[in-house]
Amino acid sequence: MSLLRLFGGRDAARDSQLSAVRARQAQAIADASSMARCLTRLGGGAEIVAANGAYRRLVEKLGHLPPYPAGLPDPPSLLAEAGPVLQRMARRLGPDSILAEDFLVGELHLRVTLMARPDDPVQLIWDIADIGDTTRMLTELAGQRDALAAFFDHAPVGLYSVGLDGRFLFANQTFATWVGATPDQLTRGAVRLGDLLRHENGNTQIAPDWEGGEARLMPLDPASDQPPRLVGITHTPVPGSSVRGGEGGSERFSGVVHDLSRELRLRGTLRPVEGEFRRFFDQAPIGILVLDASGAILQANAAFSALCGREDWPGQRLAALVREEDGAELVRHLMAARRGEAGIAARPLEVRFSGQHGRAAEVFAGSAGHVMAGGSMPGSGDTQATQLVYLVDTTEQRSLQAQFNQSQKMQAVGQLAGGIAHDFNNLLTAMIGFCDLLLQRHQPGDQSFADVMQVKQNANRAANLVRQLLAFSRQQTLMPKVLDLGDVLADLRNLIGRLIGETISLRITHGRDLGLVKVDQGQIEQVIINLAVNARDAMNTANAASGVSGGELQIRTANHRQDRTALLEGAVGGETMPAGDYVLIEVSDTGHGIAPENLAKIFDPFFTTKAVGAGTGLGLSTVYGIIKQTGGFIQVESPCQPHGDAGENPGACFRIYLPRHQPSREEQRSNREDAPANAADLTGQGLVLLVEDEDAVRAFAVRALRNKGYTVIEAGSGEQALDLPAEQLDRVDVLVTDVVMPNMDGPTLAEHLRQRRPGLKILFISGYAEDGLRRSLANTDNVSFLPKPFSLSQLAGKLKDVMEGRV
Numbered sequence: 001m002s003l004l005r006l007f008g009g010r011d012a013a014r015d016s017q018l019s020a021v022r023a024r025q026a027q028a029i030a031d032a033s034s035m036a037r038c039l040t041r042l043g044g045g046a047e048i049v050a051a052n053g054a055y056r057r058l059v060e061k062l063g064h065l066p067p068y069p070a071g072l073p074d075p076p077s078l079l080a081e082a083g084p085v086l087q088r089m090a091r092r093l094g095p096d097s098i099l100a101e102d103f104l105v106g107e108l109h110l111r112v113t114l115m116a117r118p119d120d121p122v123q124l125i126w127d128i129a130d131i132g133d134t135t136r137m138l139t140e141l142a143g144q145r146d147a148l149a150a151f152f153d154h155a156p157v158g159l160y161s162v163g164l165d166g167r168f169l170f171a172n173q174t175f176a177t178w179v180g181a182t183p184d185q186l187t188r189g190a191v192r193l194g195d196l197l198r199h200e201n202g203n204t205q206i207a208p209d210w211e212g213g214e215a216r217l218m219p220l221d222p223a224s225d226q227p228p229r230l231v232g233i234t235h236t237p238v239p240g241s242s243v244r245g246g247e248g249g250s251e252r253f254s255g256v257v258h259d260l261s262r263e264l265r266l267r268g269t270l271r272p273v274e275g276e277f278r279r280f281f282d283q284a285p286i287g288i289l290v291l292d293a294s295g296a297i298l299q300a301n302a303a304f305s306a307l308c309g310r311e312d313w314p315g316q317r318l319a320a321l322v323r324e325e326d327g328a329e330l331v332r333h334l335m336a337a338r339r340g341e342a343g344i345a346a347r348p349l350e351v352r353f354s355g356q357h358g359r360a361a362e363v364f365a366g367s368a369g370h371v372m373a374g375g376s377m378p379g380s381g382d383t384q385a386t387q388l389v390y391l392v393d394t395t396e397q398r399s400l401q402a403q404f405n406q407s408q409k410m411q412a413v414g415q416l417a418g419g420i421a422h423d424f425n426n427l428l429t430a431m432i433g434f435c436d437l438l439l440q441r442h443q444p445g446d447q448s449f450a451d452v453m454q455v456k457q458n459a460n461r462a463a464n465l466v467r468q469l470l471a472f473s474r475q476q477t478l479m480p481k482v483l484d485l486g487d488v489l490a491d492l493r494n495l496i497g498r499l500i501g502e503t504i505s506l507r508i509t510h511g512r513d514l515g516l517v518k519v520d521q522g523q524i525e526q527v528i529i530n531l532a533v534n535a536r537d538a539m540n541t542a543n544a545a546s547g548v549s550g551g552e553l554q555i556r557t558a559n560h561r562q563d564r565t566a567l568l569e570g571a572v573g574g575e576t577m578p579a580g581d582y583v584l585i586e587v588s589d590t591g592h593g594i595a596p597e598n599l600a601k602i603f604d605p606f607f608t609t610k611a612v613g614a615g616t617g618l619g620l621s622t623v624y625g626i627i628k629q630t631g632g633f634i635q636v637e638s639p640c641q642p643h644g645d646a647g648e649n650p651g652a653c654f655r656i657y658l659p660r661h662q663p664s665r666e667e668q669r670s671n672r673e674d675a676p677a678n679a680a681d682l683t684g685q686g687l688v689l690l691v692e693d694e695d696a697v698r699a700f701a702v703r704a705l706r707n708k709g710y711t712v713i714e715a716g717s718g719e720q721a722l723d724l725p726a727e728q729l730d731r732v733d734v735l736v737t738d739v740v741m742p743n744m745d746g747p748t749l750a751e752h753l754r755q756r757r758p759g760l761k762i763l764f765i766s767g768y769a770e771d772g773l774r775r776s777l778a779n780t781d782n783v784s785f786l787p788k789p790f791s792l793s794q795l796a797g798k799l800k801d802v803m804e805g806r807v
Contacts, residue, residue, distance in 0.1 A: 026050035026123065036128040039117065049123060058128065062108075089114050093124070108132060153183075158231070158257030161238075166192035175257055178229055181220040191220065193255075198228065212236075214260065232258040287361065287391035295319060295334055298386065307361055307393055308353045318389065326351040330363065337365035338387055350394060359567060360398045361391040395567055399576035424462075425767025425788035426694040431459040433700030436792035463789045480518045480630070482663045485557050485583060486510045488521065492528060496553075499529065500536040503543075504551045511558035515583045515660035523626045528555070530623050531587040531654055538591030538651065556586040560657060568635055577633050581660040588653040594638040602636065623654075632658040682796035683709045684803055686733035689724075691715045691749060692765070693741045697788075701736070704792045705799065718744030722752060729756060734802055739766035750783075763802050765790070 026039045030050040036058045038051035089099045093114055100113045109132040117123040152159060158175030162168055168186040176183045179196050198216040212235035216228040235255040281288060287304030289297055295317045305311055308321050318334070319327040333349040348362035366388040435456035442449045489508055497506050517524075532553060539551035560582040568577045594602060603624040627634045633656070640653030688710045692698035698714055705712050713728055715721035718741055722729075735753055737746040750762045759782065767788035786798045 022120075023049065026117075029117070029125065030055070033127060038126050040124050040126065041122060055128065102131065157259075159255070160186075160193070160257070161252055161254050162193045163253075164251055166194050168193070169252060178217055178231075178257070178259070179220045180224050180226050185220070196220065197233075212255065217257070230260045232260050234258075286393070289318065289389040289391070291318060291334070291387045291389055293385045293387075295331065295387075303393075304391060307359055307391060309355050309359065321353055322351045323354050333363065334365050334387065334389070337367055340367040348392070359393060359395040362394050364390040364392070366390075396565065396576045399567065426697050428459050428463050428789035429767075430694070430696035430700055432456055432463070432789050432791050433697070433704065433795075435459065437700065437703060459789065480520050482516050482518050482661060483521055483524070484514065484516055485524075485585060485658075486514050488524060489528070489555060489557065492525060496529065496532045496555075499533055500553055503549045504536060504539055504553055507552060507554045509554070509556040511556070511584075513559065514557055515559050515581065516663060517583050517658045518661040518663075519630050519658060520626075523630070527623045527626050527656070528585070528587070530620070534620060535587060535589035535591060535651070538593075539589050542590075542592035542651075551590045554586070554588045556584075556588075558584045558586070559660070560584040562657075568633055575633060577657065582632075582657040583660050585656040585658070586653060587656075588640050589651040591651040593640075594636070594652050603634075627656055627658075630658060632656060682793060682800060684796075684800045685709055685711075686803055687711045687713065687728075687731050688799070689713050689715070689721060689729070689732045689735050689737075689753075691718060691721045691735070691737040691741070691746070693717055693738060697738075700792075701795060704795055708796045708799075710799070717741055718746070718749035718752075721749055729753065732757070732760065734761045734763060734799065736763045736765060736799065739764050761802050763799060765795075 027050045030037045030039055030052040033052060034054070036052070036055035038055045039049045041049050089101060089112075093099055093116060098113060098115045100111060103110045103112065108130055111129045111131045113127040113129070115125050117125055153173040155172060155174055158178055159170070159172040160168060160175050161170040168191060171183045171186040173183060176186055179186075181191075185191070196218050198218055199213070212233040214230065214232050217231045218228050219226040233255055235253060238252045238254055282301045284301055284303055287307045288301045289304060290299040292298050296315055297313050297318060300313055305313065310321070313321065319330045322330055330349060330351055348364050350360060350362050352360045435452050438452045439449070439456075442452060489510070493506070493508060500506060532555075535553050539553075543549050543551065562577055562579050562582060564579045565576055568575050602620050604621060624634060635655040635657070636652060637655070638652040640651060688705055690698065690701055690705070690712050692701065692714075693716055695716070698716065702712050702714050713724065713732070715724065718737075721737075732753070735750060737749055739746040746764055746766070750760075750764075753760055754762075761782045762784070764783070764785045765788060766785075782802075784798065784802050786795065790798075
């Protein structure tokens with residue numbers, strides 16, 4: 001067959017796209033070889049269509065290289081003798097043949113191999129190899145062969161090969177040692193495989209279709225004291241083997257022998273380890289799950305049971321245990337992790353469990369793996385695809401985040417309230433104070449008395465508004481004391497009755513053996529009054545819409561035991577209430593209730609559903625601020641049925657949880673003392689240093705205290721106070737100072753004066769109590785606080801209490 005018939009016959013005129021594809025294919029064939037390779041085309045001269053980097057480097061080294069196919073001019077003198085040989089090679093080449101010739105080129109011994117490209121006979125593939133190091137390579141191969149033989153000979157498993165008759169063709173040293181022999185004794189003797197194996201059924205024959213299994217490996221010498229060895233055998237035929245002159249078929253079998261006695265000992269060692277792992281698994285602080293291919297739970301630890309709040313999880317799909325809106329996303333997340341998508345295992349998915357507790361968790365899912373079915377040991381059962389899933393409880397973290405968001409939302413107004421409270425309360429203090437001074441000269445029968453009282457009453461209303469701002473921003477100074485809420489409600493009963501009106505009935509239910517709480521009495525009274533007024537307005541609105549009148553306001557107290565930390569449903573942002581003992585105040589009404597879309601916003605400042613001018617939107621936000629500053633929790637539910645069926649208008653229910661307080665002996669003794677808040681006689685004696693940067697407040701306070709008999713030294717700032725003569729400062733009995741002042745504030749001034757007189761009594765006055773002052777009040781003796789605005793009698797009474805050591 002001519003070269004034309006072999007390699008010709010194809011049309012050279014290809015379109016550009018096909019040519020590019022063929023060129024890339026040819027280059028890929030050239031690059032696939034580690035030796036020098038090029039591809040040439042017949043019929044178009046000696047065109048080299050592709051060459052790899054090794055070929056180009058060899059060309060640069062020698063100047064020129066084969067191939068020299070037919071039709072080329074004579075080669076350079078360096079390879080002059082190769083030209084005819086290469087031409088003959090090209091002429092002899094058939095479609096399935098491979099030709100090779102060796103050439104000595106300078107100091108290089110090259111071997112040129114020629115073959116036709118299988119998928120394109122028009123192209124020839126030329127491989128050029130430097131075989132000068134053949135001896136060295138053969139030596140290395142021999143060493144590798146010996147190392148490989150040693151590896152097989154001393155492998156940790158027994159290896160053998162036998163013929164159809166069971167005679168050994170090969171046995172490694174490990175197998176021979178197990179039967180008490182040498183490899184030569186097995187391969188050169190008359191020993192058969194069946195002589196060394198005993199099956200459980202007693203069979204000693206090795207049938208051609210035997211695939212292996214467990215057996216006892218007997219010693220070669222029956223008189224040996226070597227015990228039989230329990231082994232597992234993998235026995236397979238060698239396809240196409242021809243051991244004794246046969247053609248085709250399987251005349252040889254190979255086997256791998258595993259020493260099961262060692263594995264059984266290892267299993268015995270692993271049992272305590274498995275027990276320890278099970279203990280760690282069950283006691284892990286995070287939930288750990290093993291899911292099957294469908295997402296059903298195979299195994300789970302105790303932390304997961306506590307997280308989902310149920311024990312019937314075996315066999316259920318994890319997605320069915322979470323809330324419906326999270327289930328679909330969880331399924332997608334688990335499937336992506338099972339497929340091994342990048343980043344899924346490190347990127348958690350947050351879900352919320354369904355049920356009463358509704359705890360939240362971050363899900364970390366692993367990719368698919370395999371375990372033994374039913375937890376069996378390897379070799380004793382089938383494997384099944386599984387997936388490990390870890391769940392970290394984030395309920396408290398979500399609660400903290402919600403509380404942080406709520407505090408951030410209220411901080412804006414809180415900062416505004418705190419910023420203006422000081423200046424605004426200074427103005428109110430001056431107004432109220434000077435009204436008191438005027439009332440000393442104008443008695444009730446005087447014509448100006450009513451006008452002065454109107455000014456004072458409106459100033460007091462403005463002061464209440466500022467106190468509300470400070471309450472919901474939690475920047476007021478609380479004076480907590482141990483209280484019985486039953487006594488507080490008993491004192492408020494008449495006031496609440498007058499506030500809600502005659503058409504609404506009031507029912508107060510006191511809990512038995514009610515615990516004590518430590519709160520600011522005035523603030524907790526304000527909370528109850530605000531909730532009562534809010535309930536009254538809701539019931540009046542509902543009555544106006546329905547055309548009926550009446551309603552019922554229920555206030556109930558009880559002890560509450562929180563067994564474990566849990567999410568408080570209905571709290572702002574879903575707060576988490578720690579385990580512990582609490583005292584519950586429940587205020588419910590039969591009004592129109594709260595719309596679902598408003599439940600999350602009712603504690604926001606200035607949010608109200610009342611008509612314009614009917615409410616400021618500060619009532620519930622004030623309640624929230626006071627309860628949170630006291631360390632309690634507030635929950636709202638609407639509709640609410642606290643005591644069974646509440647009728648057609650179930651209304652809303654507010655539940656306040658205050659930490660139960662165990663009073664110390666000092667607190668019990670203090671509660672038994674019945675000292676009045678303000679002494680009847682407000683006069684006093686002593687040297688008072690009054691420091692106030694607001695001129696009007698300072699003028700009023702100085703006049704008021706001097707009228708009560710005190711000697712007063714006044715200063716407009718902390719610096720002016722320290723510049724007073726030392727003989728005056730050393731005789732000061734009480735320091736009365738504003739808290740917030742330019743440059744040097746009140747606590748700093750008090751610290752300087754305390755260095756001169758360690759026992760100096762201090763009375764802080766301010767409309768805005770900062771954190772520094774709160775710490776001073778908590779950690780310093782002989783320090784009292786009087787919030788602005790205050791009246792003349794309040795200032796004189798508080799100062800007398802300080803002078804006489806009653807605070």
